[in-house]
Amino acid sequence: MSEGSLEAPVRHPIDWRNPEFFDEAKLDEELRRVFDICHGCRRCFNLCDSFPRLFDLIDESESGELDTVDSKDFKPVVDACTLCDMCFMVKCPYVPPHEFNLDFPHLMLRYRAVEHAKKGSGFAEKQLTDTDRNGKLATGALSGIANWATRRGNAVTRPMMEKIADVHRDAVLPPYTGKTLVARAKANPPVVNESAPAAGKRKAVVYATCYGNYNTPEVGEALLGVLAKNGIAAEVVYPECCGMPQMEQGAVQDVAEKAKRVAAFMEKYVDDGYEVIALVPSCALMLKFEWPLVVPDDDKIRKLSAATRDASEYIVALAKSEGLAEGLKPLDGPVAIHIACHARAQNMGQKASEMMRLIPEIDLTVVERCSGHGGSWGVMKENFEVGMKVGRPVFRQAKANGKAKYVASECPLAGLHIAQGMEASAKDEAEKAALPETSPHPITIFAKAYGL
Ligand code: SF4
Ligand code: SF4
Incomplete structure (x- = not known):
């Protein structure tokens, strides 16, 4: 249930088979309707970068209202959305069944669908998001070469990737495995x-x-x-x-x-x-x-x-x-876990922290806010710096005042981003050396408590 509503949110099907879904004038009308409601509400000002961009756009316009904002300036608002669903799930009092019928993330999706229908995906995005083709090519015998080429700091390949594929040269990219x-x-x-x-x-x-x-x-x-x-x-x-x-x-x-x-x-x-x-x-x-x-x-x-x-x-x-099998033992240090936006959006409660609390005597810090990654979004040249900015509070909280020995996000991509952010925000080499060990998911820490 969202903070502002007494009723559970209902999500309507995405109407992409209806030709009106792709009608640009209708889309613009809907963007203006929704953005105007958001302008009057502003609850989501600190959730991500989309809302600050929208509110700055309106505040800096001639009339200070939406009517003097040019629709072509909406694109950066849409571009900053990682489709994390947080505004819909936890903030917005105007989601259906409310009569305003507001679904901000799916409106951002509609904008992108209209762009996609007009131009298709860009070359870089297409390459980056074909995860099955990339995975098949880069695992097994070729994983060493693939990981060498994509490693952060590779002075030959990473500037080239930035130029050709728009992947920011400093973004940590996930390594491929030798065996699936x-x-x-x-x-x-x-x-x-x-x-x-x-x-x-x-x-x-x-x-x-x-x-x-x-x-x-x-x-x-x-x-x-x-x-x-x-x-x-x-x-x-x-x-x-x-x-x-x-x-x-x-x-x-x-x-x-x-x-x-x-x-x-x-x-x-x-x-x-x-x-x-x-x-x-x-x-x-x-x-x-x-x-x-x-x-x-x-x-x-x-x-x-x-x-x-x-x-x-x-x-x-x-x-x-049924009850768990015996054998869970206390860990050898405190743990910090990050609850990923896409876990929160499943509306199931904090299951990762409930799971970790099954470990005897656990000293647990739970971090529940956006890490700023957002899948392939966060590694792109135009988004990486924004993602690092959005993630700053998470990077700080994940260190749990310097005591955490292990840190894990439910989202392994967010985990990589948090590890990079913690390192980048460390004051000196001593703080870097004392950073917690990053696990790719809380279940790997849970398995450790079983001695697996
Ligand atoms: S879905 Fe997430 S990133 Fe997109 S506007 Fe809502 S809170 Fe921001
Ligand atoms: S999405 Fe909903 S809660 Fe967020 S600013 Fe807009 S109207 Fe307000």
């Missing part, structure tokens, strides 16, 4: 603890996600280890990417096609009573909420949406219903 999660899970399945309270009671399949498969297989391995310890033998599948990177570009039709293919692939599991655990919160959000809004008339998507769980959400539910 799917291959690892097949080659080395963890031993299942048949005497755990949940043994034989649950069926789960892990949706690897592109990032979990090609970049951080250790997150999936940690989850599989924790599940096996708790008597659950989970298979790992990866039909293809969920389409979040395409969503950010406004390529709604691509998202719809991906959703249909993945849901058709997963149907046999869902029909057989499996819960589907998505490793990355953005992908869980796509499966649970965005796909049914993009393709509202597909039964397979609806069923998959109902069966999807976030990783931390699944562990907390397991602990509450």
Whole structure:
């Protein structure tokens, strides 16, 4: 429920099959209607960079009102939106069922969809967001070369990438793995603890996600280890990417096609009573909420949406219903975790912090605000500095006054960004040396507490 409303927000399907959705005059009318409401409200002034840009635009205009703002100046407002959904989920009192019917993130998406329909994705964005092609090319034997080329500080390749692909030369890019999660899970399945309270009671399949498969297989391995310890033998599948990177570009039709293919692939599991655990919160959000809004008339998507769980959400539910297997031990230092916007947007409560509190004697700091990353958005030349600015309070809080030994975000990309921000904001070498160890997801710290 949002702060300003007594009713739970309702989200309407994205009306992208209606030709009016792409009508520029109608879009402009809707932007002006919504921006005027926001101008009068201003609750979201500190959520991200979109709102300050909008309010500055209005305040600095001739009349101080929206009527003297030129519509072509709206683009920077849209560009600054990472589609984190926070304004819709936690702030806005005017979301449906309120008569103002305001959905700011989906309006930003509509603007991008109209741009995409006119011009397609830019070359750089297209290359960067084709995560499956990139993952297939850059994992395995070529991961060493790919990681060398994309490493921050590479004086040959990074300035070139900035020029050709608009990727900021200082942004840390996620490294690729030598062996995907799917291959690892097949080659080395963890031993299942048949005497755990949940043994034989649950069926789960892990949706690897592109990032979990090609970049951080250790997150999936940690989850599989924790599940096996708790008597659950989970298979790992990866039909293809969920389409979040395409969503950010406004390529709604691509998202719809991906959703249909993945849901058709997963149907046999869902029909057989499996819960589907998505490793990355953005992908869980796509499966649970965005796909049914993009393709509202597909039964397979609806069923998959109902069966999807976030990783931390699944562990907390397991602990509450069957009880966890014994063996969790106190950690050797305090932990800070960052609750990712896309986890908050799933409207499930702070599941990562609930999960971490299952670890005995944990000293936990919870950071719940935008890190400023926003998927591929935060590494682009025009956004990187903004992302580092937006993330400053998170970088500071994640250090927990210098005491945190481990830090993890639920979003592994935000985790990389936080690690970079903590390092960049360190006063001196001594503070740099004392920074907490960054884990790619709270589940890897949880697995550590199990001694896995
Ligand atoms: S979705 Fe997130 S980034 Fe976009 S306007 Fe809302 S709060 Fe800002
Ligand atoms: S999105 Fe809603 S809460 Fe945020 S500024 Fe606009 S009207 Fe206010």
